[in-house]
Amino acid sequence: MTPNLQAIVDEIVAAMAAETERGAPARYIPGLAALSTDRFGMAVVTADGATAMGGDAEMPFSIQSISKVFALTMALGKIGDQLWRRVGREPSGNAFNSIVQLEAEHGIPRNPFINAGAIVVADVNLSGHMPRESIGELLRFVRFLADDETIVVDEAIARGEAETGYRNIALANYMRAFGNIHHSVELVLGCYFHQCAIAMSCLQLAMAGRFLMLDGMQPGAGRVISPRRARRINALMLTCGHYDASGDFAFRIGMPGKSGVGGGILAVVPGKASIAVWSPGLNASGNSQLGTLALERLAEATGWSIFRARA
Amino acid sequence: MTPNLQAIVDEIVAAMAAETERGAPARYIPGLAALSTDRFGMAVVTADGATAMGGDAEMPFSIQSISKVFALTMALGKIGDQLWRRVGREPSGNAFNSIVQLEAEHGIPRNPFINAGAIVVADVNLSGHMPRESIGELLRFVRFLADDETIVVDEAIARGEAETGYRNIALANYMRAFGNIHHSVELVLGCYFHQCAIAMSCLQLAMAGRFLMLDGMQPGAGRVISPRRARRINALMLTCGHYDASGDFAFRIGMPGKSGVGGGILAVVPGKASIAVWSPGLNASGNSQLGTLALERLAEATGWSIFRARA
Amino acid sequence: MTPNLQAIVDEIVAAMAAETERGAPARYIPGLAALSTDRFGMAVVTADGATAMGGDAEMPFSIQSISKVFALTMALGKIGDQLWRRVGREPSGNAFNSIVQLEAEHGIPRNPFINAGAIVVADVNLSGHMPRESIGELLRFVRFLADDETIVVDEAIARGEAETGYRNIALANYMRAFGNIHHSVELVLGCYFHQCAIAMSCLQLAMAGRFLMLDGMQPGAGRVISPRRARRINALMLTCGHYDASGDFAFRIGMPGKSGVGGGILAVVPGKASIAVWSPGLNASGNSQLGTLALERLAEATGWSIFRARA
Amino acid sequence: MTPNLQAIVDEIVAAMAAETERGAPARYIPGLAALSTDRFGMAVVTADGATAMGGDAEMPFSIQSISKVFALTMALGKIGDQLWRRVGREPSGNAFNSIVQLEAEHGIPRNPFINAGAIVVADVNLSGHMPRESIGELLRFVRFLADDETIVVDEAIARGEAETGYRNIALANYMRAFGNIHHSVELVLGCYFHQCAIAMSCLQLAMAGRFLMLDGMQPGAGRVISPRRARRINALMLTCGHYDASGDFAFRIGMPGKSGVGGGILAVVPGKASIAVWSPGLNASGNSQLGTLALERLAEATGWSIFRARA
Incomplete structure (x- = not known):
């Protein structure tokens, strides 16, 4: 585990709390519209099995x-x-x-x-x-x-x-x-x-995404899918995971990911980490405003990016 | 350098020579239409400076x-x-x-x-x-x-x-x-x-792509662009580099790349290799038929993919 | 009534019987697909109340x-x-x-x-x-x-x-x-x-269309709609009545009309005639192949066209 | 000639002068943008050779x-x-x-x-x-x-x-x-x-349109085109003459017509009249705001419409 991962997460949680541009919840699904944009959660599970989390990381939300x-x-x-x-x-x-x-x-x-x-x-x-x-x-x-x-x-x-x-x-x-x-x-x-x-929490989502960072293996449970299929699902998440902002997500963050209008995002760094963030306020592209920002901060702090020579 | 890289390249060159589905050259650019689909070249420059190549790797073509x-x-x-x-x-x-x-x-x-x-x-x-x-x-x-x-x-x-x-x-x-x-x-x-x-050869192209595999550094010449910009160009190549087959290229091959209607493709594996392939016959999406196939073989043989836990 | 209207209709019916290009029935609606393209009917009701008809003019079909x-x-x-x-x-x-x-x-x-x-x-x-x-x-x-x-x-x-x-x-x-x-x-x-x-026959359809040729009046029954509304419905039939062949129908035939995939067409010549034709075979635009042709012949023979100085 | 045609034109000219919604001139063509929306002209030439006109009917404008x-x-x-x-x-x-x-x-x-x-x-x-x-x-x-x-x-x-x-x-x-x-x-x-x-005036345009109201004959000069071609050009003007407001023009006015971004409209009533109007202010569809309105008034006052039983 990156030694200071919990510290990085703590810092991001604090920074997100101070953000004023928080987006707006999806209005067209009754039950999501009422969610407070104050909410923010983040959970990171690393390839070596460590976990770091903060904010509303254990509060279930609609994964959509x-x-x-x-x-x-x-x-x-x-x-x-x-x-x-x-x-x-x-x-x-x-x-x-x-x-x-x-x-x-x-x-x-x-x-x-x-x-x-x-x-x-x-x-x-x-x-x-x-x-x-x-x-x-x-x-x-x-x-x-x-x-x-x-x-x-x-x-x-x-x-x-x-x-x-x-x-x-x-x-x-x-x-x-x-x-x-x-x-x-x-x-x-x-x-x-x-x-x-x-309905899942950030922690549950990050746990569920582990097989995608580990070439299809589920820690403690064995193979879920073949390495080739794991790579391919990661590729699809990178090119298609964020609606019409997929290109921008790859450009800014550089991780395969999939967002939902409930405000959650699951992101995967092969060989490094499975990450989930959640905040109900969406940006103009329909992706979590704070979730996207938090992942960008995490990528900067950790150097995690699939487009980088070394992390 | 992957110890057997030259052997892998040799094998791919031989396999490509035997392929019967070779695509057709771009017809709309006078000067490209006349090229023989028999041509195939490949060059790989690794992060540690080694080079492997084969076929028409030193023959210049239109990079388009x-x-x-x-x-x-x-x-x-x-x-x-x-x-x-x-x-x-x-x-x-x-x-x-x-x-x-x-x-x-x-x-x-x-x-x-x-x-x-x-x-x-x-x-x-x-x-x-x-x-x-x-x-x-x-x-x-x-x-x-x-x-x-x-x-x-x-x-x-x-x-x-x-x-x-x-x-x-x-x-x-x-x-x-x-x-x-x-x-x-x-x-x-x-x-x-x-x-x-x-006009460039595979070798020249693979050399020219080195800064993209090395976070913006050019071996022997220093920084060309910032690490962030290198990552971002890689991201754009992955999501947009192959016209309407970009998703498929990411899915099958998993490397940032850019193709041209001259039949060349430049592909980058951050931290690992800068690769160029060339064969003038194009597939239905306008990308080199053998070039794409050769990169798929290389990815399989080397394990190089940005969507993989370890290579 | 044009003195020789029945003779014109008879001639058209005979000509249509000899046509070899008869189109194909709509396939996607069960019950229409089985209709024979041998069928052809035509009925004309004039502004002065005369009627001419021929072929399968009294056989009901799906007006669609x-x-x-x-x-x-x-x-x-x-x-x-x-x-x-x-x-x-x-x-x-x-x-x-x-x-x-x-x-x-x-x-x-x-x-x-x-x-x-x-x-x-x-x-x-x-x-x-x-x-x-x-x-x-x-x-x-x-x-x-x-x-x-x-x-x-x-x-x-x-x-x-x-x-x-x-x-x-x-x-x-x-x-x-x-x-x-x-x-x-x-x-x-x-x-x-x-x-x-x-389900209506050509005769029934031509009768039903009379109010559109008479500025909204129904013979023997009084006003159905205002003259302005009658004109406007005619205008909509002219510009929009034949799917993506509306322009061509206006160009070739010059009458407000509405076709259906059952093979029927209702056409209106204000002040002159209400006309219905039917033949189940459709052309590439989804309009009755023989129906369109028959109306073109009728327009030529009678001089009926809303784009003409005098009929 | 409709006995009171000049009186109708005079009334329309007066009514147009009082209109406050006058549209805006085309901005993208230098030389048109500077035209005053105060301008309004109208000229009517009937099938029997009479002429009525008013306003700026003899001022040349860009027919576009x-x-x-x-x-x-x-x-x-x-x-x-x-x-x-x-x-x-x-x-x-x-x-x-x-x-x-x-x-x-x-x-x-x-x-x-x-x-x-x-x-x-x-x-x-x-x-x-x-x-x-x-x-x-x-x-x-x-x-x-x-x-x-x-x-x-x-x-x-x-x-x-x-x-x-x-x-x-x-x-x-x-x-x-x-x-x-x-x-x-x-x-x-x-x-x-x-x-x-x-550059033409309303009077010149209405004169030039006479062959379209007379089945292709030019008064005093003989046949310009065949009757069939005249009908067909009229049909094209009706279905396609006013950009994406062609349907609406047919619906409201019921005459074949062609507009230009200079603010002119040429309209034809086969067998009745050739009409030109001009006012540089355009509506949202790019057709002359007052020109369209004036033609609608003229159609109402004269009963001229190709969709009407009798005029």
């Missing part, structure tokens, strides 16, 4: 799109590279663009981390299951990764999304029109909204 | 878009982060899309590695110069990086592009309509076409 | 998008020009484009004759009703216009669309995401699919 | 895009329906969209009245000529139509456009990249900018 990383990992376990016949691997540009391209590219979403792509992934994970089972399976996988049986779905959040998710219903029906959704849209979105509503 | 990396580095040296007011840092999706977004985003190209962005960079580099001086300055920079005074511009190629580059003229005029090109379009494109027509 | 004209007339009767806050009046370009613009223009469809616009119109017509009542109201209106109580909805067609209309479900949910659909998507589309499944 | 009607007529005379292999006949949606479609449709502009289409028409008219001759030919044609030898090109306006027309240069180069511009972009645009800079 971060769940796409775990769902993708599970879907690849089910059907392997066949998944790539139904989902692309390229960044998508802005949201407007992603719809245009869904149309131009015949219902094949650009990557598994935009909503359309994650809905296809949910469709894959639903195969041969009842929705309840599919969600149960994903939840068990996340609990296993985090080594924590207490992780649950926040049913109120899941219901809130199901009631207002017209745009996701539209996306799913588009793709169904192209034959790229195989189950009932209602069931697929039921799974998708529940997956997004999984 | 790879020049965007050197021009960007020079422009950042001139105006620093002010550049980002005029060029974005996000992947652009397909070519069709990049034009749509140029329009939607008021003449600000998505990144410095698509043509529109590189034309803005050429406009920046032209400031305060005559075109001949601007090209001379870039050429001197590339010679310095490659430590080779023999590198020249292939005037026939430059003239060929100037005569047929209607789409680039269109892009430049669009951006000028938005005020994002400051000099005469003719002069800017004159510089741009000459920059693309720089 | 032609229903949008009647539904629009009804919605304007309900809420008047307030409708134009929720629907535009501009041609939409191709289908791809209409989705892009729906997104760019915040859920306001370009005009009431593309699917998205007609779904908003159905939402307006549903206000204060149960779906069954709303469909009943439209059906009564169409029966009144055609002066024929036997007109019915083809329930098998309606069900077929409801089962496969994923793209329409997507459009409706998009617009709901923007707040431009006020009722449940399921109910609105239920009405929409039933409206499209109204 | 109205010239596209005359240039199209000339190009059709040169190559006939072969023109339609290089230009479409469909409305284009908004300006943003027209660029997207130019790209998607391989350099074929949507119609001859958007800039891209008019540039192709200018390229056709240039064939076999020097630019000076081509402009001379068009100018002679317009003088012949208006029966007025005093009409000239405003060279200052032409030069102003040539200096700032980067977007048009971009469009022309795009199309040249697709092979749809055959001459040097510089020469084609030279012709195009000169054609747009023709």
Whole structure:
């Protein structure tokens, strides 16, 4: 462990408390809008098993799109590279663009981390299951990764999304029109909204991300996925993990990461650390304002970057 | 140096010679279309200064878009982060899309590695110069990086592009309509076409890329750019370096890289190696068919990937 | 009545029977795909009350998008020009484009004759009703216009669309995401699919269109709409009535008209005639191949065109 | 002649003088920006040869895009329906969209009245000529139509456009990249900018439009074009004559028409009248604010509309 990692985290937590530009919570999901932008948490688990954390690091929040990383990992376990016949691997540009391209590219979403792509992934994970089972399976996988049986779905959040998710219903029906959704849209979105509503703390998330920093190995539990697949998921997080700010995140921070509109970000430094930050206020790109800033500070303080000769 | 690096390169050169799917040369640039897809070259320069190469590694070819990396580095040296007011840092999706977004985003190209962005960079580099001086300055920079005074511009190629580059003229005029090109379009494109027509061998290119694997230091010559800027250029190459196949290149190969329609690719593994490959046949995405494959083999054989815990 | 109108119609019917390029039926709606492209019917009702017809002029077919004209007339009767806050009046370009613009223009469809616009119109017509009542109201209106109580909805067609209309479900949910659909998507589309499944013959359709050639007056029944509104509906049919071939239809035929994927076209020559043609084979633009050709012949033979000095 | 036509025109001129919402002149063309929005002129020439006019009806202004009607007529005379292999006949949606479609449709502009289409028409008219001759030919044609030898090109306006027309240069180069511009972009645009800079008064314009209201006959001079071609040009003006407000113009006014950013509009009522209005202030769609309003008043007062049973 970087000797002074806890000190670095403490400093960042203090700096974030003093920040005045804190963003605004996502408004379109009932249950997220009410969260205070005062909240900030951070947890770092290193490759050698040490942990540093601070702020609201143990308070559960809605992981939202971060769940796409775990769902993708599970879907690849089910059907392997066949998944790539139904989902692309390229960044998508802005949201407007992603719809245009869904149309131009015949219902094949650009990557598994935009909503359309994650809905296809949910469709894959639903195969041969009842929705309840599919969600149960994903939840068990996340609990296993985090080594924590207490992780649950926040049913109120899941219901809130199901009631207002017209745009996701539209996306799913588009793709169904192209034959790229195989189950009932209602069931697929039921799974998708529940997956997004999984509640985890920074500590739990950082623990769950360990296999991605360790070439697919889970400390104390053995291999989760092959080294090649771990590298590839990291690559997808780097190029597609932050909506239309993925390029900027790579530019400023230089770590594979995946953000969610709940204000969380999971970031991975292969061979070094699995990191989770959380603050509900979002910036203009829909990524956590303080979370992004905190990761930038951490990268500077530790020298962690995949684009650097030595850390 | 990886002890058996030359053996690995030899094996790849042999394997490439046996490949039957070799792609097709770019047709729209007179002078490139006639190149034989039999050609293949590869050169690797490691962080500790060793060199391995094979095939046509010392035959000069038109570096085309790879020049965007050197021009960007020079422009950042001139105006620093002010550049980002005029060029974005996000992947652009397909070519069709990049034009749509140029329009939607008021003449600000998505990144410095698509043509529109590189034309803005050429406009920046032209400031305060005559075109001949601007090209001379870039050429001197590339010679310095490659430590080779023999590198020249292939005037026939430059003239060929100037005569047929209607789409680039269109892009430049669009951006000028938005005020994002400051000099005469003719002069800017004159510089741009000459920059693309720089002729280099794999060995020269791999030498010229060393500063990007070494946090901005040039062996034997000192600091070229700051470590932060080196990381950031690497990040841009990873997210935007291969047109609409950037995501796939990151997924399969996991190295920052920049390709050109001349069939060359410069790839960087920070702390490990600067690599150049060349074969004129392009795949459907416009990147060298054998070049991409050769880098994938090299990544597998060496374990070099920025998404891996240990190499 | 043009003295030789029946002779003209007879000649056209004979000519159409000899045509070998007959298009292909719409495949995506079960129940339409099986129709024979041998079918062709034509009916003309003139301003002075004469009727000429031939071929399968009395065989009912699915009017599909032609229903949008009647539904629009009804919605304007309900809420008047307030409708134009929720629907535009501009041609939409191709289908791809209409989705892009729906997104760019915040859920306001370009005009009431593309699917998205007609779904908003159905939402307006549903206000204060149960779906069954709303469909009943439209059906009564169409029966009144055609002066024929036997007109019915083809329930098998309606069900077929409801089962496969994923793209329409997507459009409706998009617009709901923007707040431009006020009722449940399921109910609105239920009405929409039933409206499209109204079955009418050419004769019934030509009768139903009389008010549009007579400045809003229905012979024997009095005023249906104001002269201004009649002109305006005619204008919308001219600019937007044939998907992305509206310009070409105006160019070649010069009559306001509305086509449907069932192979029918309703055309109006103000002051002269209300015309309906039907043949299930569609051309590349989705309009009846023979229907379009027959109208072009009729326009040539009669001199009917709104772009002509004298007929 | 409608007995009270002069009285109607007088009333409209008076009403326009009292209007406070007068729009703003086009800013991007030097020489137009300085025009006073106080100006308003109107001229009506009827099918029976009568003339009514008022306001600044005899003051010359820059006809700009109205010239596209005359240039199209000339190009059709040169190559006939072969023109339609290089230009479409469909409305284009908004300006943003027209660029997207130019790209998607391989350099074929949507119609001859958007800039891209008019540039192709200018390229056709240039064939076999020097630019000076081509402009001379068009100018002679317009003088012949208006029966007025005093009409000239405003060279200052032409030069102003040539200096700032980067977007048009971009469009022309795009199309040249697709092979749809055959001459040097510089020469084609030279012709195009000169054609747009023709200066005419309302009276001259209304005179020049007579052949379109008379099925192609020019009073006192004989046939200019065939009746079919006259109808077709009218159809194109109706569907495509007012940029992205063409549908609205048809809806509100119901006459084929073509507007220009100089503030002029030429409108045609087949069999009834050729009308020109002018006022430099433009509305949000780029069409003359008072000109549009004046035509709407004229349509109401005279009953002239192609969508009406009787006038």
